[in-house]
Amino acid sequence: PAMFPSFLKPKPAKQILHGLSGIFRTGMHAIMGSTGCGKSSLLDVLAHRKDHRGLSGHIFVDGSPPPSSFKYMVGYVVQDDIIFETLTVRENLMFSANIRLPRNVSHVERAERVAQIIFDLGLESCADTLIGTDFIRGVSGGERRRACIGMELVLAPKIFFLDEPTTGLDAATARKVMKCLSNLAKQGRTIIFSIHQPRYSIFKLFDTITLLSEGEMLYHGSAKNVLDYFSQQGYSCEPHDNPADFVIDVLIDAKENSVKMEKLKLAYESSSMNEYVINRRKQQFIDESFQIRTDRKSVKLKQFIWKEFYYVCLRTLKNTFRNPSLILSQIVVSIILGLLVGLVFFDLKKTTDPGVQNRLGVIFVIVVTQIFSTLTALEPLIKERALFIHENASGYYRTITFFCAKFLCDILLIRVIVSIIFSLIVYFMTGLERDIGKFGVFLITIFMASLFGSSMCLLVAATVRLFSVALIIVILIFLIMMLFSGFLIALKSVFSWLSWLQWVSAFRYATNILTMSEFRNIDFCLANSTNICPLPGPQVLINIGLDYRTNWDLWKNFLGLSIMTVGLFLLAYIQFRRIKKTK
Known part of the structure; x- marks a missing residue:
């Protein structure tokens, strides 16, 4: 065989996610795991932000494949707070409303929607403050993050994706942002987000958690039952430990020990949680509690x-x-x-x-x-x-x-x-x-x-x-x-x-x-x-x-x-x- 220098050899393909299945209903859904476990990759796949080449599998919304306009119907907030820094909070939200809402929505209705979002996100005190640059003093980190969330809320999406929403924020600000997301979930939205190691007051807001390690799913179910589940697998959480820290420690331990990884993987595959997901996947019927109440044919993606x-x-x-x-x-x-x-x-x-x-x-x-x-x-x-x-x-x-x-x-x-x-x-x-x-x-x-x-x-x-x-x-x-x-x-x-x-x-x-x-x-x-x-x-x-x-x-x-x-x-x-x- 011909010999080539190492830098000319093609980079070997690496599989990041391995046969994942799950269901997300209305509520707060956390995707957790150690660094490099595939959290952001899974989030991007679900949000249709991942290059489809190299992907296999199916995503269903309301029991059927999502339309081609799916990524325009959902909210997606990236980790880096990408927002126009020389505009005020209100101006940014109005720009999103003016350019993304259907043509038949009047200017008054758009302004009212923006005002309601500002109220819902607790941004009234900084609504007319510039976001801020290296040279211009602006809003705080938490207010900036909530403004980014507001940019997506303009579309009133029923499904919301967020990549590491608490990164770079102090504990109090992070809780305020997550509490805001929890309130949105209570309004009938499905909030799906990746998060690394939240404090306990934030962990309590989660309805379900999905735990990943090396791209493998080791848990997908109720956040309240996670400690009982891992107790059955031989892992016990100390009374005063943060459950979020505990599950991350378990995942890291499994990552470093292939025998423990295989044991946890098999335990989840044989669990009632996974069995329920498999049965629902086979049935593929529409659950009324998980519908995007939007006529897909009427979605207008572009302004004039x-x-x-x-x-x-x-x-x-x-x-x-x-x-x-x-x-x-x-x-x-x-x-x-x-x-x-x-x-x-x-x-x-x-x-x-x-x-x-x-x-x-x-x-x-x-x-x-x-x-x-x-x-x-x-x-x-x-x-x-x-x-x-x-x-x-x-x-x-x-x-x-x-x-x-x-x-x-x-x-x-x-x-x-x-x-x-x-x-x-x-x-x-x-x-x-x-x-x-x-x-x-x-x-x-x-x-x-x-x-x-x-x-x-x-x-x-x-x-x-x-x-x-x-x-x-x-x-x-x-x-x-x-x-x-x-x-x-x-x-x-x-x-x-x-x-x-x-x-x-x-x-x-x-x-x-x-x-x-x-x-x-x-x-x-x-x-x-x-x-x-x-x-x-x-x-x-x-x-x-x-x-x-x-x-x-x-x-x-x-x-x-x-x-x-x-x-x-x-x-x-x-x-x-x-x-x-x-x-």
């Missing part, structure tokens, strides 16, 4: 696309102007860079030496600073990627809606503002040719270069989920393009097999435009004379290898830069559509 676009645009605009890491930081960076470049290259003279060299230098620096300054947008884009994945998977909006709103109300808006600020500072401080036409070309070029940088950041953010990795990738691409701009090395001296890189260098197109525009009809005089001007601008262009005869020689660089920018935005859109929404 123009309505989606309106609400997503409105939210994006609020985020753009409220988030200091977006528009404010980029305006500050633009002002600082503009003043720095303006001071270093202040009032350039039209002399052969050093006027020509300084003008070429400032053009290169301007393009480099503008493109590299777009890196400030990379981290917010990475964060918003996670939000997009969650909301798109939950049926909030179409990909095209999110993408167009992001482009128009965030990227395009910010690029216009910072380009104007930077251009007004740099152009007149450096003393570039005072000509309205040339200033127009300068402004458009700065805007296009900035837009190109944003398109590259958006594409990488849509592809990579880690900011550190994305930053390295973008910087590396920018550096390669900068090397082939034609300013640092004569492109004719580059290896022929590398010369093609000049045609995909946005730095080259942008510097070519600004250089041709500045030098095409300007003369450079001797340093000690304003009458003797032996070096015309067109000759400078020839000397540095730029062929400028007609305006087309300038505009074809605009065309190249535009094609690259549009191409990257299209690739970014395709990548957003391709992002894997399942786990």
Whole structure:
């Protein structure tokens, strides 16, 4: 047989869940186990958030397979509190209501539903408080978690899935969140959640628990009977021990001892609990206490696309102007860079030496600073990627809606503002040719270069989920393009097999435009004379290898830069559509 290096060998498949069967009625249902036992995987499978490839088995709702729209009919709260941080609690809930509720629900009804959810979740005191960012003080951790729950409650789902709802919360806050879920269960909902090691006051709220170890089910039944069951298996809980801690200790003990694991597995398989599940699975009849009272045919998954676009645009605009890491930081960076470049290259003279060299230098620096300054947008884009994945998977909006709103109300808006600020500072401080036409070309070029940088950041953010990795990738691409701009090395001296890189260098197109525009009809005089001007601008262009005869020689660089920018935005859109929404 052929031999391959270890890193080329396919990763062996690992089965995470093994032949699980169970029934969840109305109430609080905890899925418990040690780390890596398959809790989150089971939850994702039940919620239709797991990639169906590699899965086998059946899930029944009301005794029949769930409809394709099932994941839009249930609530799903992820562990990481994915919610828009620059909106208030009420604004987040209203966004969910506006974009997810059926079209025939009036605005007044939506507002009333949101107000009721705020009351039910005990969020009245912070309803008009921002969720909060690293720079903006906001709601507490428990209030944030309940706001995430409220985002899903807008649909009034009968089935609710939550992944580790108490993670990261202190004991009192965790109990408050779980008590809130218990109240929702009493209203006729089925609440299914994974949880690690709850305190006893939380454990008492559970109706049933499902215990997993190494993907095997060792218990699926009443929470009240769990201690009696394990007592029959030879495990006794001390009088003052937390039952949740006790069962986790049992699972860990079984995990470390294959004989005990097999014994507990066989004990559950022969138990009355498992026998009841098997009998119910065979019968497959509808239990009136476990129905989603929704006409499946009437479920409307999508708003009109123009309505989606309106609400997503409105939210994006609020985020753009409220988030200091977006528009404010980029305006500050633009002002600082503009003043720095303006001071270093202040009032350039039209002399052969050093006027020509300084003008070429400032053009290169301007393009480099503008493109590299777009890196400030990379981290917010990475964060918003996670939000997009969650909301798109939950049926909030179409990909095209999110993408167009992001482009128009965030990227395009910010690029216009910072380009104007930077251009007004740099152009007149450096003393570039005072000509309205040339200033127009300068402004458009700065805007296009900035837009190109944003398109590259958006594409990488849509592809990579880690900011550190994305930053390295973008910087590396920018550096390669900068090397082939034609300013640092004569492109004719580059290896022929590398010369093609000049045609995909946005730095080259942008510097070519600004250089041709500045030098095409300007003369450079001797340093000690304003009458003797032996070096015309067109000759400078020839000397540095730029062929400028007609305006087309300038505009074809605009065309190249535009094609690259549009191409990257299209690739970014395709990548957003391709992002894997399942786990």
